[in-house]
Amino acid sequence: MTAAPRLRGAARREYRRLSRAADMPPPTHPLVTLTPGIPVAADDGAELLTDHWHAEGAGGQTLLIRTPYGRGGVAGVARFFAERGHHVVVQSCRGTFGSGGSFSPLHDEVADGQATLRWVRGQSWATDRVHSWGGSYFGVTQWAYCDGEERPDTMGIAISARRFDDAILYPGGGFSIDTPLTWAYALDMQERSLPRRIWALLRARWAIPRGTLATPPGEAVRVAAKADPQFFRDWVDHSDQGDPWWHPLRFASDVDTIPPVTLMAGWQDLFLVGQLADYAALKDADRPVRLIIGDWIHGDPETTVMGVREALAAFADTGKGADVRLEISGGAGWHEFEQWPVPTTTVFREFTADGQLALPEAERPAAALPYRYDPADPTPDAGGRTLNPFAAGRRDQRVREHRDDVLIFTGDPLPEDLVIIGEPGIDLTFASSNPRADLFIRLCEVDLKGRSRTITDVYQRLPAEAAPNESRRIRLSFAPIAHRFAAGSRLRVQVSSGAHPLHLRNPGTADPVRDHSRLIGSDQVVHVGGAAPAALTLPALDTSRAPAVHVPVAR
Structure with missing residues (x-):
C-alpha cells in the first residue's frame, strides 16, 4: 500500500478533464492510497493483477473496472472516484499487462468476472454495493457478469453490446473488417516500448488500409502489423450468419439477470445499433434501464466525463431526468424524452x-x-x-x-x-x-x-x-x-x-x-x-x- 503516484500522460489529462467538468462534486478525500498489482486468483489459478484505489475512512461505494488496456490507462478516473470517497478496483484482463494466462477476447470474461466479484465482496473494506463501470471492452466484461451467480448491483455501460458479433463484426450480413483489424493492430502494439508504439501509430494510417485489401482476408493483421492473432482468424472463419461458435460468447441472453443499467451510446459509434437493441430488450422485459446518446464517435473523451457524472449521481441516488436523454446533432443540443423510439x-x-x-x-x-x-x-x-x-x-x-x-x-x-x-x-x-x-x-x-x-x-x-x-x-x-x-x-x-x-x-x-x-x-x-x-x-x-x-x- 502506497500513496497514490503522480498521474502522467493520458491519465493526467483525463483527471484534469474530469476536474474541470461542470457539476462534478468536489473531492472529499484528497489523500488517496493505491495498493497496486494485487494477484486475484481466477478459477484456473491464473493471477489477475488488480489495483485498489481508496482513501482512509472512505465510506462510499465500490466501483469495479476490468480492462485489457492496462490499469494505468484508467488511473485518472480511478483517482477521481477515490477522491470522492469511493473504493475503486481496476483489474487487467487475463493475458494483459501482467495478468496470467492468455488473452482470448470474450472467452474468459464470465469465469474471470465471477472470480473477481467474489474476491471484491470478500474484502474487509468491501462496501454493501458494488457497481461496475466502463465502455467498449470494459462494457463487454460487464455484460459477462450477468451470466454468473455474482452480479454487480448496478452497471454503467458505454458504447458496448451484449452480442459482440452481430453488433460490430457482421452487421448486414457482411464483415466489418475495418473495426476488428484496427482493434487487433492496437492490441498488438499496446504493450510495446514507447518508441515502438509511436512508430506503430505513425504507420497505422497506411498499414491498416493495406491490411483490409489482403487476400485472403484472414491475412489482414499479418499484412498490417506482422502479427497473427488467433481471435482475428476465428472471427473471419466464423462469419456465417448464425454460426453456433458464437453462442457461448453472447452475454446476458436472459434479460432477467441484468441489474439496473445505464446505457451510453454515440450516434457515430460502431455499437449504436446493438446498444439500442439491448435497450429495447430491457424495456420489453420491464427492466430498469436509462439511455443516453451523444454526438460521439468511439473513444470520444466526453463519454468518460458523462459516464463518471452518471455514476456519481447513481452512487448518491441523485439521478434526475427522464429515462431517455439524447443529443440532437447539428447544434440542437440535449433533450429528454420518456421513451425510445420518440413519437414523430x-x-x-x-x-x-x-x-x-x-x-x-x-x-x-x-x-x-x-x-x-x-x-x-x-x-x-x-x-x-x-x-x-x-x-x-x-x-x-x-x-x-x-x-x-x-x-x-x-x-x-x-x-x-x-x-x-x-x-x-x-x-x-x-x-x-x-x-x-x-x-x-x-x-x-x-x-x-x-x-x-x-x-x-x-x-x-x-x-x-x-x-x-x-x-x-x-x-x-x-x-x-x-x-x-x-x-x-x-x-x-x-x-x-x-x-x-x-x-x-x-x-x-x-x-x-x-x-x-x-x-x-x-x-x-x-x-x-x-x-x-x-x-x-x-x-x-x-x-x-x-x-x-x-x-x-x-x-
Missing part, C-alpha cells in the same frame, strides 16, 4: 431520374439508373461507424460522390430546420447481374457551402435468391439518428454497392470470407419513378414538444 411524424421524399430528392407527387416517369460495382476497385467508405480513428464519423463525401459507382440524389434547400429522430427508411427496386450483391445507402447533409457529410447509413448483403438482372423490391432502415438539418441545407442520398473497409468488399462469389481469392464485378440498376417509386421516409420531430435540457460538458 413521417416526411417523404422521392428519387427522380435526374438525381433529385423531391416531394411526392403524381406518378413520375419510370427510369433505370445503372452503375457498375468492381471489387478490384471497391467503393470507399468515406467515414461511418468504425473503430478506426482515421476514418470514423462524419467525413467529407467529395471523393466518394465523384465516383461512377455511387448514385447521388439531392433535395432542394430546406426552407426551415428539419429535425429527424429515429430510423429513416428507404424503399427501392434494385437489380444486379450478380444476385450476390450488396447495397450501401448513405444519408448526408449538404451545407450552405456545398460540403456533403455523412449523417447515417445502412448496409445489407442481399440474399442470393433472385435470378441475374431480376428486379426486387427492397426496404431498408438506416441506423438511428437525432439530427437537425439546418434551414438552407439539403438532404442527399447516396446509393452504392460498397463501403470498403467499413464493410469488407463483396467478392461477388459464394466464397466464404476466409477465401475471397476471386473477385467478380457486377452491373447494378436502381429503378425510380413509375408505379413503385424509390422513396426516402424520415421521422420528423416537433421540437416544441421536446424542451432542451442543460447537460454540462468539460471545459
Whole structure:
C-alpha cells in the first residue's frame, strides 16, 4: 500500500478533464492510497493483477473496472472516484499487462468476472454495493457478469453490446473488417516500448488500409502489423450468419439477470445499433434501464466525463431526468424524452431520374439508373461507424460522390430546420447481374457551402435468391439518428454497392470470407419513378414538444 503516484500522460489529462467538468462534486478525500498489482486468483489459478484505489475512512461505494488496456490507462478516473470517497478496483484482463494466462477476447470474461466479484465482496473494506463501470471492452466484461451467480448491483455501460458479433463484426450480413483489424493492430502494439508504439501509430494510417485489401482476408493483421492473432482468424472463419461458435460468447441472453443499467451510446459509434437493441430488450422485459446518446464517435473523451457524472449521481441516488436523454446533432443540443423510439411524424421524399430528392407527387416517369460495382476497385467508405480513428464519423463525401459507382440524389434547400429522430427508411427496386450483391445507402447533409457529410447509413448483403438482372423490391432502415438539418441545407442520398473497409468488399462469389481469392464485378440498376417509386421516409420531430435540457460538458 502506497500513496497514490503522480498521474502522467493520458491519465493526467483525463483527471484534469474530469476536474474541470461542470457539476462534478468536489473531492472529499484528497489523500488517496493505491495498493497496486494485487494477484486475484481466477478459477484456473491464473493471477489477475488488480489495483485498489481508496482513501482512509472512505465510506462510499465500490466501483469495479476490468480492462485489457492496462490499469494505468484508467488511473485518472480511478483517482477521481477515490477522491470522492469511493473504493475503486481496476483489474487487467487475463493475458494483459501482467495478468496470467492468455488473452482470448470474450472467452474468459464470465469465469474471470465471477472470480473477481467474489474476491471484491470478500474484502474487509468491501462496501454493501458494488457497481461496475466502463465502455467498449470494459462494457463487454460487464455484460459477462450477468451470466454468473455474482452480479454487480448496478452497471454503467458505454458504447458496448451484449452480442459482440452481430453488433460490430457482421452487421448486414457482411464483415466489418475495418473495426476488428484496427482493434487487433492496437492490441498488438499496446504493450510495446514507447518508441515502438509511436512508430506503430505513425504507420497505422497506411498499414491498416493495406491490411483490409489482403487476400485472403484472414491475412489482414499479418499484412498490417506482422502479427497473427488467433481471435482475428476465428472471427473471419466464423462469419456465417448464425454460426453456433458464437453462442457461448453472447452475454446476458436472459434479460432477467441484468441489474439496473445505464446505457451510453454515440450516434457515430460502431455499437449504436446493438446498444439500442439491448435497450429495447430491457424495456420489453420491464427492466430498469436509462439511455443516453451523444454526438460521439468511439473513444470520444466526453463519454468518460458523462459516464463518471452518471455514476456519481447513481452512487448518491441523485439521478434526475427522464429515462431517455439524447443529443440532437447539428447544434440542437440535449433533450429528454420518456421513451425510445420518440413519437414523430413521417416526411417523404422521392428519387427522380435526374438525381433529385423531391416531394411526392403524381406518378413520375419510370427510369433505370445503372452503375457498375468492381471489387478490384471497391467503393470507399468515406467515414461511418468504425473503430478506426482515421476514418470514423462524419467525413467529407467529395471523393466518394465523384465516383461512377455511387448514385447521388439531392433535395432542394430546406426552407426551415428539419429535425429527424429515429430510423429513416428507404424503399427501392434494385437489380444486379450478380444476385450476390450488396447495397450501401448513405444519408448526408449538404451545407450552405456545398460540403456533403455523412449523417447515417445502412448496409445489407442481399440474399442470393433472385435470378441475374431480376428486379426486387427492397426496404431498408438506416441506423438511428437525432439530427437537425439546418434551414438552407439539403438532404442527399447516396446509393452504392460498397463501403470498403467499413464493410469488407463483396467478392461477388459464394466464397466464404476466409477465401475471397476471386473477385467478380457486377452491373447494378436502381429503378425510380413509375408505379413503385424509390422513396426516402424520415421521422420528423416537433421540437416544441421536446424542451432542451442543460447537460454540462468539460471545459
